[in-house]
Amino acid sequence: MKKQHQVILSIGTNQGNRLKNIVSCIDGLHNEIGTLIRVSKLYETPSWGFESEKFYNCAVVMHTHKTAHQLLDECLLLEEALGRMRSEAEGYQSRIIDIDVIAFDEEIITSDKLQVPHPEMQNRLFVLLPMKDLNLDWRHPILQMYLHELLIISEDKSNCTYIQNLDIPIAKLKLDHFNYIAIEGNIGAGKTTLTNKLAEDFNAKSVLERFADNPFLPKFYEDQSRYAFPLEMSFLADRYQQISDDLAQFDLFKDFIVADYHIFKSLIFAKVTLAEDEFRLYKTMFDIIYKEMPKPDLYIYLYQSTERLLINIKERGRSYEQEIPAAYLDKINNGYLDYIKSQKNLNVLIIDVTDRDFQSNQEDYVFILNEIQNKISGQ
Template sequence: MGARGKTVWLGLGSNVGDRAAHLRKAIEGLREIAGGAVKSSRIYETEPVGPGEQAKYLNLCVKLVTDLPPHQLLERCQQLEKHLGRVDRGRWAPREIDIDILCYEREILDEDGFVLPHPGIADRQFVLVPLVEIEPELVLPGFEESVSGLLQRLRATEGPQGVVEYRIRHQGGSRILPESMRYVAVEGVIGAGKTTLVKLLAERMACMPLFEEFENNPFLADFYRDRHRFAFQTQVFFLLSRFRQIQDHFQQQDLFRPQVVSDYMFAKDKIFASLNLDENEMSLYQRLSGLLEKQLPRPDYVVYLQADTKILMERIRQRDRYYERHIEEDYIEGLNRAYNSFFHYYDDSPLLIVNTNHIDFVRTPEDLNLLLDQILKGPQGVTYFSPGVKH
């Protein structure tokens, strides 16, 4: 793909067969066509338009960048529809998959039935609702007001139509996170059990797991041997890696498991930086960190797993990761104090603080169920949870 490309918005719909699977495969195909990221709205279930009885549609809109000119892009979209099993039943008929080019940059076109922007956008809430979600200030070529304004005016004249967000139910998930918890971060000092809990949440609640790629840091093993010498390289690598990973994930988020549970949060990077960097390094780090953090979403809910230093050290020894073998207890003690201080003042998201000293949510199902029940209560300020602690 070229350095620039053209920005395009498309509408997708399906009301035959496994509607969600058709949409998922269509997005995968569009990623191949674009050769890069595809930004998507949520999925909406909508009433069919036109004469005759039909099943409800699933609709969404996507945004992508392409080097293909309009007619070639249309041809590729039609080839993708055919590949995904679309049967031509005529106008207003049910469809396995429908991929419409809604808007192609600032292009205005009317050639051989191919019209840009797509005719009827301003009269269809099932198009405008997902389009507004991904690009609320978009002004279509030939229009004077944004798509948000078009939707507001349409709703004022004909009332809200049957456009309802659609949530896929996964057979593997016996529980469902509250709708308000689309992005959950699990935090804690090394050895607290963050990654393990995220795996369990993903399995039981049909969430998309997001794991920190700490093993890819080439400075980590050296840092644990000589923290002063390798602190800045290690910290900047982590900062940029965490930024890239979160940004990439949310740009190509899996619509069919839209709720994300992560074993780290970007803001926690500051904790390690404050412990490991000198004054000059910290000044440079803060400038870089501040620029990056503004571009990332904040968690809707944070779970902070606490444990005493002795317990953390025992867990670290038991898992025996080669790059952690030189970790000193004083370092974990310092981290513990820094984490507790950070979350004492943390107020960017609702927070659940869990004392894990007396529970084993890995080997004891009762402990895991207690913790899951507490998480499922949902965001409500700061909550302290100390299972197994006798008062």
């Protein structure tokens, strides 16, 4: 899965209730378009290029999987929803809300609809000053200059006045209170997708299961009875080694760890795939290892219906998964639910994501964040 794009947007308004306009725009961007991970201070600035009332301006950093042009189209729709009426008159005009795409990673984009980086950003203090608050290691890909260098050479000496700080939408979700979060679910439920998004958005270290490196996995799907035991033993050994290593290696630059599996899944899958005598032997080994493993501070189980799982598995196109029967997925799901019911001291959150696409649909991702927030706050 590709990393999310890092986008810098500039927001401005000089009509109506300017503070309300800015806050509504921030909420709309985060809830409908992409995850806002940083927000600058709010500034009052003179109009640029024409005479009018003063503007309120800020800048934000967004994470998104959308393309630059998809992002632009959605920002224009949000402007319209917030009341902006575009005029055919030439030149700059007052506006209830204005969203400019300033940067899209460090790409250079030139089209009829969009130019990135914004061609006037280096000449506008109301863009540069809020961007400085974002503390980004970003370099202008055309001018080959960092933000502090752009500020030095800028000829715009406008009086940009600090008004107040602004809330960051994801700040209320205190995931860094946890040391270790495990994301679990059936095959194709979206564990890795959610793990990567949380890690990128909340500055966490991601631990991803190395299923693709297991030589027994394709063989297992061809001949389960022959390869079930070596497959489950190899997964158990690898999961134990990976989690032990990653949890032991504290990363000074990350706030917590989020993994797309918990080692107990080994026992769940083994119970489904192994013969009775093999499972007894396997469980003996598992119990020894499990006692030594750290337990997650938060265990999130992504539930999806079997019908939806089969669609997801088909869409992601791993050849060795295409013949997985529905009955097998049902058994795995029941195994997870039985495990969850049996764990009295495990901090569990079950989220039904059957009808949600939290990679492509920001509203679905925000739904998951809200579910986590409700769990943390005890609602």
